[in-house]
Amino acid sequence: MRVLIFGATSAIAAEVAKIHAERGDQLYLVGRNAEKLAEVASRLGEKVTTKVADLGDLDANATLVEECIAALGGVDAALIAHGDLGDQLASERTFKDAEAILRVNFTSVISLLIPLANHMEATRQGRIGVITSVAGDRGRPRNYTYGAAKGALNVYLQGLRTRLYAAGVSVTTLKLGPVDSPMTHDHGKHLLFGKPVPVARSIVAAMDAGTAEAYVPFFWRAIMPIVKNTPERVFQRLPFLSGR
Template sequence: MTGVGETGDTGDVWVVIGASSSVGRAFAMEAAKAGADIVLAARDLEDIEASAADIAVHTGRRTEAMHWDATAFDDHDAFVGDVWRFAARKRLNVFFAAGTMRNQDEAIADFSIARQIVEVNYLSFVSVATRLEPGLRAQKGGRVVVLGSVAGDRGRRLNFVYGSAKAGLHAFLGGWRSRLQPDGVSVLTVKPGFLDTAMTWGQPGLFLVASPQGAAKACLKAANKGRNEIYYPAFWRLIMTIIKSVPEVLFKRLSI
């Protein structure tokens, strides 16, 4: 899908993985407005084709929709190859927003649900990252932005399966950041609090819910500055500092 006009070209391509999410859509639009070409990747191809067309019309940037299934690991080699072909001689950047949140009690009662949580929130990124790494290092630059979660900062009674997957993701990103730094590739870990998305719709106990559009703008700004980690909104850093400071003997008594 090709947009009209090629104005303000930054020489960048952003592949947005998990592009059917509200944050993914918003980030794609912001990056395109800033002058980047866009690849949208998600399982629902028809849905993201419509988003790609909308971005092309509104920004004039070159866009393409590609099918990507988080747990179809054997297909990820071909997907990454298609992404690099689209990028051609431009600089590739990555925004990863794929994720799923399921009921904690269901996940404990049914291993297939727990497995899905871990595979979508953690292993799917590892699968893509390890395949993207050679090209990212060879191009000597680029930005990687990944949506983690404040839930990964400490295991809580109500969502520790999901939180453990995000904690694993955070640890992977920390090590990968160090590994790619000599090649000029920045890796940004984003730890959002509660966002107004389909994934959190109907979840109990939500408060201080933020907009996907605000999160997308904050992610792009932080990526352009080469930041390592941000909380969004920023006050979540203080909240999680307090939560992490509670002694375990007391924390395990809390119904959170």
């Protein structure tokens, strides 16, 4: 299988790549940091190609996707794994900071999805997986700019999934809870934090099965309906939900 991973240097994406490498799949990894990308690739064997790219360069992403697919000789599965929590307080002070969060977590993902979807629709095969977040299910003061980007992405993926259904292409929305990784190094950890290795296994399993929406770890599927459906007047009075 030919597998394309964007944001391949994240702890989760690196573990996903390892699973595919152990299966003998052909990998094409894209990341921003050349040193980290080389480090990930060094652990995966010979059937891996890498490319350094800034996924925030929106105008270049269509060409990037085309080059990656050409180098692989086609694509069977693509995972979009990049993202950034950003600084919520900064995003409340200036539009520049808010737009940076929206760009990396929403618009840059769309700039990759459009050429990926068009290719897979034309070839009538393939799997697309996109890492979003449980933060997109309800706005909370601590991360609502990031959550808004992920929520918009969830809606986009719903429409894309239905569009590509007729072509036999699956689109999996991967709604991750917090994960104990470098991205959350300054966050206080608790029992609901996932670990990169089991999270990666769940991601691969969901994409293999063509699951529409997967909460990862699985227990968030039970938690988030409560968070989403709590009346706002109650929500605002519960510090563990509405606090910073």
